[in-house]
Amino acid sequence: MEKNNxxxxxxxxxxxxxxxxxxxxxxxxxxxLIFADKLENxxxxxxxxNKENIEEIKNKIRIExxxxxxxxxILNDEDKVLFYSFYKKIKKEFSEVEK
Numbered sequence: 001m002e003k004n005n006x007x008x009x010x011x012x013x014x015x016x017x018x019x020x021x022x023x024x025x026x027x028x029x030x031x032x033l034i035f036a037d038k039l040e041n042x043x044x045x046x047x048x049x050n051k052e053n054i055e056e057i058k059n060k061i062r063i064e065x066x067x068x069x070x071x072x073x074i075l076n077d078e079d080k081v082l083f084y085s086f087y088k089k090i091k092k093e094f095s096e097v098e099k
Contacts, residue, residue, distance in 0.1 A: 047053050068074050075083065 044053055044056075048057070
């Protein structure tokens with residue numbers, strides 16, 4: 001009976017260890033697939049004092065502006081209304097400064 005209990009305990013601990021390793025591997029793979037790329041991008045943004053990173057961001061902005069200029073319509077209707085309202089408000093505040 002005691003040997004049977006020892007074998008059962010050995011099997012139990014082997015299963016627990018195997019399940020633990022499987023969970024660790026699953027978490028590690030999930031982290032690497034999902035979060036690693038996003039964390040790398042966040043780190044780049046946080047290191048804006050590095051001249052290479054600033055140049056890379058400038059180039060990306062230029063590329064996106066060029067893509068936008070190739071389109072027939074840059075803004076959707078809702079954005080147009082929003083920008084126009086913002087423009088009018090700024091124009092009003094600037095006119096107050098001139099007085």
